[in-house]
Amino acid sequence: MKDLLCEIRDCKVCKDHLPLGPRPIIEATKSSKIVLISQAPGRVVHESGVAWKDQSGKKLREWLGVDEDTFYDTNNFAILPMGFCYPGKARTGDLPPRKECAPLWHEQVWRQLQEVELKIIIGSYAANYYLGKASKLTQKVENYREHLPEFWPLPHPSPVNRFWRMKNPWFEEDVVPKLQDKIAEILS
Structure with a gap:
């Protein structure tokens, strides 16, 4: 795993497309x-x-019901983005993740992971890649039980998505407490 992580962190496949470099x-x-x-x-x-050392990460840790020490313990949480590098700024939010990363690296990472009990899918890019494009993210989040025990889809915790959270209060009222229970069970 250490060698693979070094190889990924050294990747420069899309360096010409990244505004701040890889x-x-x-x-x-x-x-x-x-x-x-x-x-x-x-x-x-x-x-x-x-990773996640921003406002989105603060909200995600709140949803998961964990403190920073628990969150950043890699025996608890692995962080596997769809795109490993900052893709640049869009009109609202950031550009989509680069399409090269997941097909190039994810399968190699999955082969190394041996004790995974839950895969949390965060946002539409990850949801479409792992759960298909047949339904919208809101439906996937609302029907999260259909994806268990392997996956648990979530909206992105970005401040940009605050309007989604306001329109869908059931998420933080009903889904988040169940997610926190599941996380606590896994980490106990």
Whole structure:
């Protein structure tokens, strides 16, 4: 796993398409219990080099019901984005993750992970890749039980998605407490 992570962190496949250059962000150990499959690092994460060390990460940790020490323990959580590098800025939010990363690296990472109990799908890019495009993200999140025990789909915790959360109060009222229970069970 260590060799694979070094190889990924050294990747320069799409360097010509990245406004700030390559800085692949990934975290995992062979014994990671929960895998966070997300979009791509934002500018703040690109600059710090620490996954989810931004407002989105703060909201995600709140949803998961964990503190930073628990979250950043790679035996608890692996971080596997769809795109490993910051893709650049769009009109609203960031550009989509680069399409090269997941097909190039994900399968190799999955082969190394040996103790995964849950894969948390964060946002539409990861949901479409792993759960198909037949339904919208809101439906996938609302019907999360259909994807268990392997996957648990979530909206992206970005501040940009605050309107989605306002329109769908059932998510934080009903789904988040069940997710927190599941996380606590896995980590106990």
